[in-house]
Amino acid sequence: MAKKSWFLPAILGIVAIALPPFLGGYFQHILILVMMWVAMATGWNLLGGYCGQASLGSAAFFGLGAYGAGMLYLHWGISPWWGVIAGPLLAIVVAIPIGLVTFRLRGGYFVLSMLAVCETIRIIFLNWVEMSAGPLGIVIERTWGMEKLPYYYMVLAIAALSLYVVYRLMKSKFGYYFVSIREDQDAAEGLGIPSTKYKMYALIPCAGIIGLAGAFYMNYMAFIEPNTVFPLIISATMILSVMLGGPGTFWGPALGATIFVLLSELLRAFAGPVIGTIHYLIFALILVLVIMFLPNGIAGEGDKIKRLFRGKKPVYVGGE
């Protein structure tokens, strides 16, 4: 809820719009991944960062969004672009009963229940072949062939929309109530905040945003199967991005997602041929260091980082 000047976001926006046409296909692909993860981390942050309900099963919404788009084509031959409506809708419709059940749990129990829910959905999609085509997956024809730029602007719009939705929510009553629930659920109830209801209000846009990213993924990758859209690593990547950038901060998740995607591509490109999927190991190390030294993420510990570079001692503001 900090007041930020619009200068930096405006510059970033102009660069994000103007730069990509001059880049090669590979870099456009990376920027597409960056924007997709920006949207997903921002969506996850709404429920996990601001409202304090960290979910280890958010890949469920991603997969449901992707399948919402893919199944339109599979069953009725409808363009998967309609998935940008059907995907988030399916994610939200499934999220509501899940939330009503899992929000009765607190802390670690909630985290684990969401993990179980996501795995259950993955197994359903893997085995209910008539509905989802099972492990064969769904293949579509890409609208723009190998052209990347239209996809980029599509996903840029999705990322911008998700940031806008979260920004507006956090400026309103919803934002104050989400943070109150995170800080102390009992105190929040005592202030007249219906906590389960407001957790649902955080879950719905969260599921919608992540589902939208999933629907985009279907259109962009042109192939999905349950193990690529419902795996734990997708949920974990959202959490890692948010933890790295700063949970409960506005720009943190976007920053974290950007660093995460760029770093993993770098590691894959240079270290990959030698040591395979070592980037996950390096991320694990980075995350341990971040949690130890910057528990509020890069964006949440701005002052600490500044002090580190200037070599000044921390200043404590006394009580009196």
Place this chain on the structure above:
Amino acid sequence: MAYLDINHVVRKFGGLVAVNDITVGLEQGEIFGLIGPNGSGKTTLFNTINNYYPANSGEIIFKGIPITRMSTHEICRLGIGRTFQVVKPLKRMTVLENVMAGAFLRTNSATKARDKALEIVDFCELMQRKDMPAKSLPIADKKRMEIARSLAGDPELILLDETAAGLNLKEIDAAMVIVKKIRDKGITCFVVEHVMKFLMGISDRVMCINFGAEIARGTPKEMSRHPEVIKAYLGEEYVKGK
């Protein structure tokens, strides 16, 4: 029928009867004190009023509406605010944001909530602290912020749980002024307190409980001489000694 009616309320934790058949009625606009030794069930009684712990039996009626089975946030919306003995600040929010979270109970507009919160923060003399994170406040201000946060939701009855505990004499005087100001606004106060100076100075009526049951009731002055009260606090020999 009284304004807040507590009828034969019982709350047990396993074999322990924390609140044992308490019956009391509060009148509108009064300051009603509740005293008792440690572990006598004062906070538990508060927790049953706004249903943090549901009562095992008995019923609680506020303004003629039975609230025994209502959820905590509904009871708050009906007009019962509270503070906590062990303070529960929304730690990483500023004082003003804490109070705004309370003010949103009666409005959906962030501007209106901010105006209301500023007014209440001023009323509780927290203006110079308004932009500090709640976790860095000293205890006296945390307690005052809890009162402010509760007042921001326009309660008609406020449950104050040990507002003076842990405060020094000067801070107690300041807290007494605020409670009197709250009463002058027409808000009924139900006060749990250990600090006798605080309770004797402000309350209209006092009830003393021990082991979950009522042992005496009366004006503050009567209570300070009541043999049962002295026995509960100091032991049998002090009753005779006096």
